[in-house]
Amino acid sequence: MSSSDIAVDLQIACDNPNLPSAEQCQLWAETALGEYNKPFELTIRLVNRDESQQLNKQYRDKDKPTNVLSFPFEVPDGIDLDLLGDLVICADVVETEATQQNKPLFAHWAHMIIHGCLHLLGFDHINEDDANEMEAIEIRLLADLGFTNPYIVSED
Template sequence: MIHIVDIQNACDAQILPSDDLFQLWVNSALNTITTQAFELTIRLVNSDESQHLNKQYRKKDKPTNVLSFPFEVPEGIELNLLGDLVICSSVVEQEASTQNKALFDHWAHMVIHGCLHLVGYDHINDTDANEMEALEIKILAKLSIANPYNI
């Protein structure tokens, strides 16, 4: 199934994945867990916007790699809008470098991680974290990307 992905580039990064890669990563994540077609937005931002949103919605005054904003469909309305991912390019780049990961492998992980959040997965407790991480590892392996938690 091909999901509709709207990419909004609001960052000044020089090296970003192609729209085709974003599409591949979204499809890989969502097709592993659902047969329903979805639509989502991926907004690529600089650290200032990431920090602002992280502070506003999570009360954490620092930029972060990915924020997920699931769309809450009003009762009685049929809509395939999944939500929005906000990914901070500079944080993703810095983490990839620090963790000695290939840049686009880390991008893939952040997109997949965010998509799983949009459909309800979380990592608040150890049980949920283990389930979510196992699913991420499985999806990434299908893309020939190594386990991101083996750092």
Template sequence: MTYYVDRQCQIEDVNLPDEAELTRWAALAIGDYRDSAELSIRIVDNAESQQLNNDYRGKDKPTNVLSFPFEVPDGIELDLLGDLVICAPIVSSEATEQNKPLMHHWAHMVIHGCLHLLGFDHINDADAEEMEALEIKLLAQLEISNPYDNEDP
């Protein structure tokens, strides 16, 4: 199994996961579905996240993670899964607000984003339940508690 993460960092911050951590989390999320994969994880500030969220989703605000799956043209074999864009200030503020260790929340965002790259979604309740159950299971393998326990119903 080969997983490669290209870490691109638009901001400087000592409290960011390194490429090895990002790769470990991505491999955990992808491992049951693909033997190998390449993806980029770009760590950005609020302004870049807001611009991309507005351009691609029509939402004029920053967000924690955006996923951009790569659609491989027919007849071409590539391991490229896609790109994740993760907004460091949002992840940090969410971790604080939700009283979660920062790296636990980072792991959740990477796993959540990778599942989106694999085609999982949470648009309807059934899909959301499936995706959340998978996230909980994967995070438990990292000894990270259920990230949805502290949320309001």
């Protein structure tokens, strides 16, 4: 599988100066999806708080902005498509969380994209066993990128 087998459509729908580049988003999606050895297409949409809150309220009944929302594409039976789904990431929430958790901003961006891609693949963290499995994958993939464990909050 080559990197060209994972197509990322990056949509920027916010006015935040601290966004990752298209190349970074591509790398982080490839890191999450590359080991599955199949082509994937996904959209990553970077949004403001208002759009995040509206979508979170509409789809999760939570009236607040959130870091990442995952919308898996359900391929109809008998149709062969590589479309994985959409990630909607709130830039301001990611930036605020990185600051609050004392994490490098782009390490947190990488985590959110990897986390969202895993959701698109069907991973979840509703129960403890599933959460532990998903977190272990995230920790390993982020380590491959040179980032520390995102679940250890620094007290610095």
